[in-house]
Amino acid sequence: MKFSFKRLLTIGAVVLLSVGALAGCGGTGLSSGTSSTTKTEKKKPNKLTVGVSISTLSNPAFIVLKNKIEDYAKKNGTKVQITDAQNDTAKQNNDVEDFIQKKVDAIIVNPCDSSAIAPEVKSANKAGIPVVCVDRSSDGGKVLTTVASDSVKGGKMAAQYLTKLVGKNAKIAEITGIPGASATRERGKGFDTEAKGNLKIVTKQTAGFDRAKALTVAENIIQAHPEIKAIFAQNDEMAVGAAKAVSGSSNKKIKVVGFDGAEAYLKMIKNGQGQATIAQRWDLMGTLSLDAIYDHYQGKKVQKSIKSPIKLTTKANVK
Structure with missing residues (x-):
């Protein structure tokens, strides 16, 4: 079969275009919402810019997280841009969208709401930007990993401790989070x-x-249910509010157990105003989140879930 020189040139051009298109599929390896075999463009930590969205900086625990991310990023030469969502899902989504438009190399997000953040995670997926969730997960989209304590295990630990503290079948109240x-x-x-x-x-x-909300809620609970022996608050900010409500009530024997390991509540435990908390390592969650991004940009495998340790903390071991 004979081919003209012009036809050979046309075929050659098509082949070159195909190769070029394949070569252009590099980047983060997260250009779609599904897993990809695409290679990640390797980058050193000092060449990365990371956007960080924290649910609220009115919570001291999240301030510890923020400070650790900043310190660890500085140590590694990584540029970070940190925003405070102020527990506003719309503001957090706008902040994350802004990171996407700025084409940051990665996003760390501590979601206000696991469902509300999902569309922005999907937007980051489309832009090829890896996302790391901290403390709370995303209900949709593809995240590089979620760095968090085992909250189910922590909840069980709190119930086990309260059972020992106030006795089996004791009446208690539970104050829940968002x-x-x-x-x-x-x-x-x-x-x-x-x-x-x-x-x-x-x-x-x-x-x-x-x-503040927990203070009011706990006051109302104590008034409506004077028979309760304890309150479980799902974070230490609420535990502080609950403990203050107990201190201001006629029943100062009500026990309070929290969850986080926040400094304000640890001080109350030390002073006998609170009984226990399931303490998290907020500093470690900060470093683990950045390490996941560093590993990703070095082509290393990142686990889909990274567990941070928790510990039952009482007056006996609070120091």
Whole structure:
């Protein structure tokens, strides 16, 4: 079969274009919402810019997280841009969208709401920007990893400790966090599962992980249910509020157990105003989040879930 020189040139051009298109599929390896065999363009930590969206900086625990991310990034020469969502899902979505438009190399997000953040995770997927979730997961999209404590296990630990503290079948109350947050679901699941048959939860009310709201909620609970022996608060900000409500009530024997390991509540435990917390390592979550991004840009495998340690902290070991 004979081919003209002009036809050979046409075929050659098509082949070159095909090769070029394949070569252009590099980048992060996360250009779509599904897993990809595409190679990641390797970058050193000092060549990376990371956008960080934190749910709220009114919570001291998240301030520890923020400071550790900043310190660890500085140590490695990584540029970070940190925003405070102020527990506003719309603001957080706008902040993350801004990171995407700025074409940062990666995004670390501590979601206000696990469902509300999902569209932005998907947007980051389309832009080829890896996302790391901290403390709370995303209900949709593809994340590089979620760095968090085992909240279900922590909830069970809290229920087990309360059972020993106030006795089996004692009546207690539970103050829950933001309804849409994965931490709320998971801590509640662990606590409620372990409490079943061991403790009687007479009321369960939300205070949105907020100290002031928890103070009011706890005051109302104590007034409505004077028979309760303890309160489980799903984070330490709410535990501080609950402990203050107990101190201001006629029943100062009500026990309070929190979850986080925040400094303000640790001080209350030390002073005997609170009984215990399931302490998290917020500093470690900060370094683990950046390490996941560093590993990704070095072509290393990143686990889909990275667990940060937790510890039952009481007056006996608070120091």
